[in-house]
Amino acid sequence: LECEPYICGNVGSGTVQELADWIEYITFPKGTPMSDWRIQNGKQEPWDLTYVGVGNESWGCGGNMTPEYYADLYKRYQTYVREFAGQTIYKIACGANSNDVNWTKVLMERAAPWMDGLSLHYYTVPGTWEKKGSATEFDEDEWFITLKKAYEMERLVVDHGEIMDRYDPDKRIGMIIDEWGTWYDPEPGTNPGFLYQQNTLRDALVCALHFHIFHRHCQRIHMANIAQTVNVLQAMVLTEDEKMLLTPTYHVFHMFQVHQEEEALEVEFVSTPYERSGEKIPQVSVSASRSSDKMHISFCHLNPHEQNEVSLAIEGLDAETKVTGRVLTADRMNAHNTFDDPHAVQPAEFQQFAVKPGELTIELPPMSVVMITIDLA
Known part of the structure; x- marks a missing residue:
């Protein structure tokens, strides 16, 4: 291991x-x-x-x-x-x-x-x-x-x-x-x-x-x-x-x-709240890191009902930058893998994002984990 x-x-x-x-x-x-x-x-x-x-x-x-x-x-x-x-x-x-x-x-x-x-x-x-x-x-x-x-x-x-x-x-x-x-x-x-x-x-x-x-x-x-x-x-x-x-x-x-x-990157980000029974928590959490040739941005979206559009300002990003994504989600909150259906919940390709100079906009699915990879080469 x-x-x-x-x-x-x-x-x-x-x-x-x-x-x-x-x-x-x-x-x-x-x-x-x-x-x-x-x-x-x-x-x-x-x-x-x-x-x-x-x-x-x-x-x-x-x-x-x-x-x-x-x-x-x-x-x-x-x-x-x-x-x-x-x-x-x-x-x-x-x-x-x-x-x-x-x-x-x-x-x-x-x-x-x-x-x-x-x-x-x-x-x-x-x-x-x-x-x-x-x-x-x-x-x-x-x-x-x-x-x-x-x-x-x-x-x-x-x-x-x-x-x-x-x-x-x-x-x-x-x-x-x-x-x-x-x-x-x-x-x-x-x-x-x-x-x-x-x-x-x-x-x-x-x-x-x-x-x-x-x-x-x-x-x-x-x-x-x-x-x-x-x-x-x-x-x-x-x-x-x-x-x-x-x-x-x-x-x-x-x-x-x-x-x-x-290298951990500092992310300045404000999330809209996810509310339930009078209590609130941030519904989106973000983290980012970079290597010599790539930047990785991970999102965790907690709301089980609604999509959430998120925009990040990223210096140096342009329309030609190669961006790819992976998503982990499901159609039920309690979706899980069983020995009869071991692949019910697994990552898939993610393309619900738009790239323009200096900005990345992502449409996060309900209750999802998304990883975005940006090619810096």
Whole structure:
């Protein structure tokens, strides 16, 4: 997969010795008890270990700790995450449970010099933790509240980021959003402990909204990991025996990979509101990036009923500029892929735009994710 490994050490019920042994087993070349054991188990060369989390959700299921206690524990455990044989390990402290800004304050006050990253967890739950709601059976009120709660990620990033800025104005320490995504009730008939849920167009829009938030704060956010990848929560892949399908969320990841490693562009944009039951959220979200020869602009349109015409002023654009597009949408809010119909929701070519000197006008379909590519060569 060409991914960087990220492991998490158990500081809830595990010992410092156990964590130190794991690091030695994974990364020490040879000649120690743990590295020799790895070799006996068939792995001659050590692994390259990029990221190590020291504890997980230590405020809750990882130990029900106070931030003061965990900060001291973090400093102790991270000491024994040794960097052997020239390895450089990025150490990540357990961060806050969504709104708990005091946790971030205490960790930054007490442990900032010893950490490279500080995590943050936030799930988009349309209902309550006891009754989260169905992944596929929902009305427009639930559609709206899910997207409204997805927008909450921006407030959390800003609130926790402002505290991190006080202690780390150079943004050396990364905000690591290593659990995010939608969380619904498990699919009927499945093992509730496995957290298996379907994935609809609604989830695709939640995904795109999150990506745009992460792009706007990319100087502080060093990494973001959806929960999870296969069969659990907002998965990108669902499997059943020998069958496999790609979810709408997968397709957003695939469409948005063109932004990765490119230069983020600032977009000045004002969206008309999407209103429901007296509440409002922006109905269009935009992000843009550029490489040496291309500009990519992604749109997320939340209104499930109406098209939305959007115009962007882009310097240097002319009528001869090559512009192409892709769109992810469907005719129902709860459209999703099944093993009987695995391609019900998938990207298609998009041509509902007009180009003229200095301006790009796009006709966004209802409830859609659109990626526009502009050739700068």
